[in-house]
Amino acid sequence: AQTVTQSQPEMSVQEAETVTLSCTYDTSESDYYLFWYKQPPSRQMILVIRQEAYKQQNATENRFSVNFQKAAKSFSLKISDSQLGDAAMYFCACGGTSYGKLTFGQGTILTVHP
Amino acid sequence: EAGVTQSPTHLIKTRGQQATLRCSPISGHTSVYWYQQALGLGLQFLLWYDEGEERNRGNFPPRFSGRQFPNYSSELNVNALELEDSALYLCASSLEGVSGNTIYFGEGSWLTVV
Numbered sequence: 001a002q003t004v005t006q007s008q009p010e011m012s013v014q015e016a017e018t019v020t021l022s023c024t025y026d027t028s029e030s031d032y033y034l035f036w037y038k039q040p041p042s043r044q045m046i047l048v049i050r051q052e053a054y055k056q057q058n059a060t061e062n063r064f065s066v067n068f069q070k071a072a073k074s075f076s077l078k079i080s081d082s083q084l085g086d087a088a089m090y091f092c093a094c095g096g097t098s099y100g101k102l103t104f105g106q107g108t109i110l111t112v113h114p
Numbered sequence: 115e116a117g118v119t120q121s122p123t124h125l126i127k128t129r130g131q132q133a134t135l136r137c138s139p140i141s142g143h144t145s146v147y148w149y150q151q152a153l154g155l156g157l158q159f160l161l162w163y164d165e166g167e168e169r170n171r172g173n174f175p176p177r178f179s180g181r182q183f184p185n186y187s188s189e190l191n192v193n194a195l196e197l198e199d200s201a202l203y204l205c206a207s208s209l210e211g212v213s214g215n216t217i218y219f220g221e222g223s224w225l226t227v228v
Contacts, residue, residue, distance in 0.1 A: 035216070037219075042221070043151075043222050044220075044221050044222070045157075045219035047216055047218070050216055091156065101147060101159045101162050101170055102217060103159070104156050104157040106155075106156040
């Protein structure tokens with residue numbers, strides 16, 4: 001079984017500042033993948049970044065980067081130079097081979113102040 | 115390239131009726147996933163189809179069912195609708211089961227049960 005926990009229901013950041021969203025997970029899989037998805041008010045789920053658990057190097061996509069701590073089962077998302085368009089609900093998710101699905105956390109609402 | 119497409123965008127049904135939601139995956143994707151997102155809640159996994167077979171099922175009653183067609187499109191059926199079935203239903207697709215493959219979401223179908 002897999003569980004994903006996002007302990008921050010809401011976060012806020014000033015435009016151009018940096019914010020970190022937290023996520024912890026638990027899985028019995030040895031081969032798994034971690035994802036951050038963004039859901040703006042349109043409700044479309046948009047992939048932000050993914051991390052293969054077997055890779056030690058943290059994934060980076062432009063202003064988005066992760067801090068993957070495998071032993072601690074922690075997978076946080078850092079957003080640098082925050083923009084108004086980053087305002088959304090952010091979901092952390094974990095997927096493995098045995099279950100063929102992603103397990104999502106409860107989400108963190110990010111507000112960006114101008 | 116077209117993304118995951120879902121229809122209808124909105125659907126209003128009466129309690130006790132049946133609802134059918136449809137999903138076309140990204141071209142080349144063989145796996146289709148269905149998730150339920152009730153208001154204020156995270157994404158709950160419903161079903162996973164791959165190569166026409168149901169591969170995994172979430173903790174939902176049997177009145178939630180579906181199928182995958184030879185062209186990999188999928189249908190979600192909800193029988194004997196209850197008020198609490200009102201939610202956004204998200205379909206996603208991937209090349210195969212999640213292992214290493216990112217899942218991509220459609221824009222969702224809003225189901226309202228009155």
